Amino acid sequence: MTPPAGAAAFVAEAGWSDARIEPLAGDASFRRYFRVVGAGRSAVLMDAPPAYEDSRPFLAVADHLLDLGFAPPRILARDLAQGLVLLEDFGDARMAEVIAADQRRERPIYEAAIDLLRDLHRYPAGPFAPYDLATYQREAALFTDWYMPAVGLDPAPGYAEAWNAALDGICTDHSITVLRDYHAENIMLLPDGSLGLLDFQDALAGHPAYDLVSLLQDARRDVSPELEAAMLDHYGPVDRTAYALLGAQRNAKILGIFTRLWKRDGKPRYLAYQPRIWGYMERDLAHPSLEPVARWFDAYIPREKRAAFWSDFRP
Missing domain, CATH: 3.90.1200.10 (Aminoglycoside phosphotransferase (APH), C-terminal lobe)
Structure with a gap:
């Protein structure tokens, strides 16, 4: 659960240069998740390596659900070439x-x-x-x-x-x-x-x-x-x-x-x-x-x- 090489630069470019990137979870796919924490706020970094995962369907479904009034995580930043997406943090109350x-x-x-x-x-x-x-x-x-x-x-x-x-x-x-x-x-x-x-x-x-x-x-x-x-x-x-x-x-x-x-x-x-x-x-x-x-x-x-x-x- 080491962040990918481009993660620090990506979150800094998104306005989170003061943040720490901490391990959060992996799942049954090749995606991994990290919590980005700093200055009293947090977000979630999704690492979806483009060689194995295509993040575009996630973004499309999120937009559709949001348009209907449901609550997918809001997309804060994206770099699909690296497979990095910064998401709204829903917390830990799963x-x-x-x-x-x-x-x-x-x-x-x-x-x-x-x-x-x-x-x-x-x-x-x-x-x-x-x-x-x-x-x-x-x-x-x-x-x-x-x-x-x-x-x-x-x-x-x-x-x-x-x-x-x-x-x-x-x-x-x-x-x-x-x-x-x-x-x-x-x-x-x-x-x-x-x-x-x-x-x-x-x-x-x-x-x-x-x-x-x-x-x-x-x-x-x-x-x-x-x-x-x-x-x-x-x-x-x-x-x-x-x-x-x-x-x-x-x-x-x-x-x-x-x-x-x-x-x-x-x-x-x-x-x-x-x-x-x-x-x-x-x-x-x-x-x-x-x-x-x-x-x-x-x-x-x-x-x-x-x-x-x-x-x-x-x-």
């Missing part, structure tokens, strides 16, 4: 940690997060690419490409065909903006009571159920079935078939991504989340709409290669 410190706040905070989605879904989709069948299939294939070989399973036929059968119709809904990573580690509680949004650069035009799944089947923290059901009721009418389908698709993707983070990127800490993701996955696969996919999993993914595999696993 949804996940706030709830962990006071469990009594869980339900009202989740209700606020659901309210934000409901408000966002009142607007038509922004100028983003559609969440189409090819994208759903490419993401679902991360399971067969990375997860199966990691647990010692050979390739198996019929996976894409099972998803085609299940997703028929869902992939044609491009009605709203899907943030795609809307969960408790990407939602900030701001001093004015509103919610700040992070990590939305992969936004697409897609189905309203997707971000509900992202929030309520959170890979990084337990969301009880009772809270999940209550929040779906709080949202209002929800297409429960779409919710289960997109839940299974997303969880298959995440199982593959977290395995890839271990195998390719040397980040084994994400493996601790695999049993939780399998718990969500099993609930989704029980829905009748997932019958083709559930049948494939039953045929080719033994129970001992699911959640149980990771419970005592040490990379």
Whole structure:
């Protein structure tokens, strides 16, 4: 977490010559974050190396959300050639940690997060690419490409065909903006009571159920079935078939991504989340709409290669 070579000059040019640059966080991508602190103020420096990350989608989605009245971090300065962006600092009151410190706040905070989605879904989709069948299939294939070989399973036929059968119709809904990573580690509680949004650069035009799944089947923290059901009721009418389908698709993707983070990127800490993701996955696969996919999993993914595999696993 050493700042990139051009960071000091960049923040100085932005008017922060008196500031310190302190490590803040890394994430599952190649992006890193630093806090810029000085003279009673602070900002966040995003380091997104251009060889690996394109910051333009982040900036475009931030502008779109801001125009609609939501709260992405405001952009204070940018140098896309270096992959450096100076952002408004939302502080440290992240949804996940706030709830962990006071469990009594869980339900009202989740209700606020659901309210934000409901408000966002009142607007038509922004100028983003559609969440189409090819994208759903490419993401679902991360399971067969990375997860199966990691647990010692050979390739198996019929996976894409099972998803085609299940997703028929869902992939044609491009009605709203899907943030795609809307969960408790990407939602900030701001001093004015509103919610700040992070990590939305992969936004697409897609189905309203997707971000509900992202929030309520959170890979990084337990969301009880009772809270999940209550929040779906709080949202209002929800297409429960779409919710289960997109839940299974997303969880298959995440199982593959977290395995890839271990195998390719040397980040084994994400493996601790695999049993939780399998718990969500099993609930989704029980829905009748997932019958083709559930049948494939039953045929080719033994129970001992699911959640149980990771419970005592040490990379």
